[in-house]
Amino acid sequence: MKNKKIVVALGSVFLFLSCATNPFTGKQTLALVPNSQILPMAFQQYDQFLGENKVVKGTADAQMITRVGQKISKASERWLNANGYAGYLKDYKWEYNLVDDKTVNAWCMPGGKIVFYTGILPIADGETGVAAIMGHEVAHALANHGQQRMSASQIQQVAGVATTVAASGQNEQTQQIIGTAFGLGSQLGVMLPFSRSHETEADRIGLQLMAIAGYNPDEAAELWKRMKANSGGQAPAEFMSTHPSNDTRISNLTAWSPAAKAEARKFGVTSFK
Numbered sequence: 001m002k003n004k005k006i007v008v009a010l011g012s013v014f015l016f017l018s019c020a021t022n023p024f025t026g027k028q029t030l031a032l033v034p035n036s037q038i039l040p041m042a043f044q045q046y047d048q049f050l051g052e053n054k055v056v057k058g059t060a061d062a063q064m065i066t067r068v069g070q071k072i073s074k075a076s077e078r079w080l081n082a083n084g085y086a087g088y089l090k091d092y093k094w095e096y097n098l099v100d101d102k103t104v105n106a107w108c109m110p111g112g113k114i115v116f117y118t119g120i121l122p123i124a125d126g127e128t129g130v131a132a133i134m135g136h137e138v139a140h141a142l143a144n145h146g147q148q149r150m151s152a153s154q155i156q157q158v159a160g161v162a163t164t165v166a167a168s169g170q171n172e173q174t175q176q177i178i179g180t181a182f183g184l185g186s187q188l189g190v191m192l193p194f195s196r197s198h199e200t201e202a203d204r205i206g207l208q209l210m211a212i213a214g215y216n217p218d219e220a221a222e223l224w225k226r227m228k229a230n231s232g233g234q235a236p237a238e239f240m241s242t243h244p245s246n247d248t249r250i251s252n253l254t255a256w257s258p259a260a261k262a263e264a265r266k267f268g269v270t271s272f273k
């Protein structure tokens with residue numbers, strides 16, 4: 001019994017020693033479960049989600065989600081390569097899907113697995129609005145925010161499953177933890193908000209990604225004005241008004257837009273649609 005406790009304690013120490021650099025801030029962040037273990041679980045859960053939901057195929061909207069997603073992922077890659085993070089996306093398997101669901105939601109799981117819900121399209125109001133949302137969600141994934149909103153005990157549970165059973169045998173509780181941390185929360189009835197600092201970081205990074213992809217970053221503030229007008233309703237925490245307040249977010253996005261355009265110019269992007 002005593003030995004078992006020691007083993008568990010040692011396991012905890014090792015778990016809490018791993019770090020990763022957030023390429024967008026240069027800051028060290030805890031990466032308690034490495035991507036090589038998290039991504040296969042995320043991919044499996046993504047496929048399961050698609051199997052249980054109505055995926056829209058072949059429509060103009062579905063094609064737009066794919067088109068914007070490809071441009072945002074390309075922008076991510078260009079930015080990372082230019083900033084000394086070549087290879088950062090090597091385990092990513094980008095995928096962009098639209099599901100028929102009136103919830104105002106969109107998310108990107110680690111590894112580039114993206115879902116837009118049809119319910120968010122009226123608020124996106126066109127391709128540039130979709131790009132603003134996509135940039136924000138991809139930024140959460142690139143910065144590994146999902147993992148950082150798991151509690152320590154959730155991390156340990158996921159890590160335990162990851163190391164012992166690999167991707168094939170995750171139990172329902174572990175799946176729920178991963179889903180909640182990475183965006184599927186509304187599907188499971190719980191949704192932890194990202195922290196305020198993570199939201200702000202995702203807004204700033206997302207703005208740069210959309211600009212490098214050729215979309216006008218001025219439109220991000222307009223998107224959040226529409227989100228504010230729609231707040232409440234069918235929106236999960238990620239798109240509700242309070243965190244940070246819509247007004248703070250709108251003024252930040254407005255203030256940061258010129259810097260995002262300047263960043264895009266470094267990549268030869270001079271006009272924005």
Ligand SMILES: [Zn+2]
Nearest residue numbers: 194199202238
């Ligand atoms: Zn967010």
